[in-house]
Amino acid sequence: MKDEPITAPTSGRSRPVTLATVARHAQVHVSTASRALSDDPAGVGADTVRRVRELAAVLGYRRDVGAAGLRTGSSRLIGVLVPRLTDLVLASIYESIDAAASAAGYGTVVANTLDDPDHRRTRLDAMLSRRIDGVIIGDSHIGDTAAHELRRRGVPYVLVMRKLEGHLSVTTDDHRGGHLAAEHLLALGHRRVGVIAGDQLASTGRERTLGFRRAFESAGYPLPDAYVVESAFSTPSGLEAGRQLMQLPEPPTAIFAVHDLLALGAMGAIRDAGKRVGDDVALVGYNDLDLAATLPVPLTSIRSDLQRMGTLSVDALLRGFKGETASSVLLQPELIVRATTPPLRS
Structure with a gap:
């Protein structure tokens, strides 16, 4: 075969x-x-693979992924359901999901569900119509049917951040995380504390709150219900819940917020009550977002390894694609102490 000169494609x-x-x-x-x-590229020598790929790049050849999907039955797409990408926690997890998927030769399609069942159903149906290979669910709730529907249809899926009993998930041990926050405040001498509890239909809100309350109860200081305020997972919700706590006849000397964004709102409520964060009211957040260390008063927080969580969720899904059995993963949380929880002044 006679060689032909190789030229890059021209415009036009x-x-x-x-x-x-x-x-x-x-x-x-x-x-x-x-x-x-x-x-x-099984069965093709490494030198041949390298040569073919280099020539394809020079010539400007692009694989028709859609056509390949029709032949193989695979779209090479992974769907990701999140409440909203404005949530920095879910945005961080999605970033690592997308990177891990890309490294494995998959693209991702992300949809905001707004934590609304009807909206979730619409977005999931739209994903399934694109013949996605699998779904990572970041917005599961008690009573949610998305995971059950995917199982019924035989579509591989994995839950990330939040979990549901009986479904494959990659999460942090949130019960332990709440316990760590409580142990820290107890050791500092706090006895009258409040909790901004998030959404109790989500495992993150429920288990973090439960771990915290059980630790205080075991220490002999059970929390009255008035000191536990449910909320959405947002800064305005943290502000409103924090105001409820600070308006109690005996306000708490410390607050545990089950999400760093809730803790940001609580800072505003503490300020509005004429108190100083850390000096007058201790504060502990959860997830240890990058912003926690850079606030005017750096925030004590329970660290979740968000990047690893996203990567492991893709790994679990890829195992499902291969017909292998994957097990749920429970990552260990870590207490990161900063200026919002100083020792109590005598």
Whole structure:
């Protein structure tokens, strides 16, 4: 076979470079070129794979992923359901999901569900119509049917951040995280404390609150219900819940917020009550977002490894694609102490 000169594609209405063109320049059969450009070039030598891919790049060849999906039954897409990407926790997890998926040769399609069942159903149906290969669910609730629906349809899925009994998940041990926050405040001498509890239908809000309350109860200081305020997972919700706590006849000397964004709102409520964060009212958040360490009064928080959580959720989903069995993962939380929880002044 006579070599042809290799030139980069020119602009204009030139014909698209075909796989046959790449194969001809690489002096291999078309089927060999196809395998060399695939995500799993089994049976093709490393030198051939490198040569074919380099030539494809020079020539401007692009694989038709849609056509490949029709042949293999795979879209190479992973769907991701999140309450909202304005939530920095979910945005951080999604970033690591997208990176891990890309490294494995998959794209991602993300949808905001707004923690609303009807909206979730619409977005999930839209994803399934695109023949996605699997779904990572970041917005599961008690009573939610999305995971059950995916199981019924035989679509691989994994829950991330939040969990539901009987479903594969990658989460943090949130009960332990709440316990760590309580142990820290108890050790500092706080006895009258409040909790901004988040959404109790979500495992994150429920288990963090439960772990905290059980630790105080075991220490002999059970929390009255008035000192536990449910909320959405947002800064305005943290402000409102914090105001409720600070308006109690005997306000708490410390507050545990089950999300750093809730803790930000609580800071505003403490300020509005004429108190100083840390000096007058201790504060503990959860997730240890990057902003926690950079606030005017750096926030004590319970750290969740958000990046690892996202990566492991993709790993679990990929195992499902291969027909392998994956187990749920429970990552360990870590207490990060900063200026919002100084020792009590005598």
